[in-house]
Amino acid sequence: MDISDIYEKFDRIGCLTFATVDNGIPQTRIAHLFAHDHEGLYFRTMITKPFYEQLKKTAEVSICGMYPHTAVSHNEEGMPCFAPGYTIRATGAVRELSFETLKEKAAADELFMLGVKDIERYPAMTTFCLYRAWGEVYDFDYEMEHRPHKVLRTGFSFGGMRIPFRGVRITETCSACGKCLERCSFKAIYQEDERYVIDHSKCDVCGDCYTVCPAKAVEIVIESIPE
Ligand code: SF4
Ligand code: SF4
Structure with a gap:
């Protein structure tokens, strides 16, 4: 998977959970990715938010989301059921972009214009690039409706990061x-x-x-x- 494939999977979900660490305590909030290019995945926040301070201090973030349903239903035995779909997560290093750099990117790629317009409206907003990361798409079909196995896991990385084995x-x-x-x-x-x-x-x-x-x-x- 390349960065554009990864972005497409995240973008299809829309709202994502972004996790950071604040003095050793995990913190999460909902945000979204708005653009991608060969350098990484891009998101925004305001310099007035704790999210910004945590990103600047640690230079790390972890993002995840689930598609297409997040609701949990239950079968006759009371066990949880999940319609087929996927989860995706990415963890890695971030850096802040200047507004000038964002405008240069917007001149070359319309996708970045949303960020420019938003910062013009909200000047306290700023952009980060997830430029080095590893992660996974976890595709699930627990009832094996469409294939003879429940999950299909696809690891990915970019920016020179290695995928660690955990299993x-x-x-x-x-x-x-x-x-x-x-x-x-x-x-x-x-x-x-x-x-x-x-x-x-x-x-x-x-x-x-x-x-x-x-x-x-x-x-x-x-x-x-x-x-
Ligand atoms: S942990 Fe073992 S039993 Fe469970 S899915 Fe993996 S191989 Fe199968
Ligand atoms: S010894 Fe353990 S790993 Fe080997 S076949 Fe038996 S259950 Fe599987």
Whole structure:
């Protein structure tokens, strides 16, 4: 996925949750992305808001959203149901743009004109670019209405950031009993010769294979978020 694909997924949602950290305490608010180019994804806030202060102090943000439905319904057994859709999240580094730079971008790309007009109306407004990030699109169809597996996960990164691995792996101590394959309702485990392997694009990291494995061959791996 390139930046334009990522923007399109976020833009289809519209209102997104933006998370920052304020003195070690997580803070969220709703905002939206209004433009993209080869340098990154763009959003606005006012210099009078805590959001601005947090962005300036940490130079980091995390964004997520869900499409097309956010409501949760329940089936006859009272269990939650979700219509097919996707979530998307991106985490990374931001920098502020001067109004002059925004106007230069608007001269080359109409998409940025919204930002220019908004700042002309609200002079305390300013623009940030998410220029380096990693994230994921998590496409779900839990009832398997349209395909034979529940999720399809697509990682992405831009600006030179690496995607950290965060999930479960089957190790060499696997005795090939097959219990994890039987148990995995996400259809993410397959057999390859004598080995059992997890397809991470289909794995929800639900932990069923971890709890069922008699050989303790499933390990949890949470790589650090890249600097
Ligand atoms: S349950 Fe454990 S030992 Fe059995 S196949 Fe899966 S990973 Fe291997
Ligand atoms: S963590 Fe859950 S979804 Fe992933 S392979 Fe194990 S059982 Fe399947």
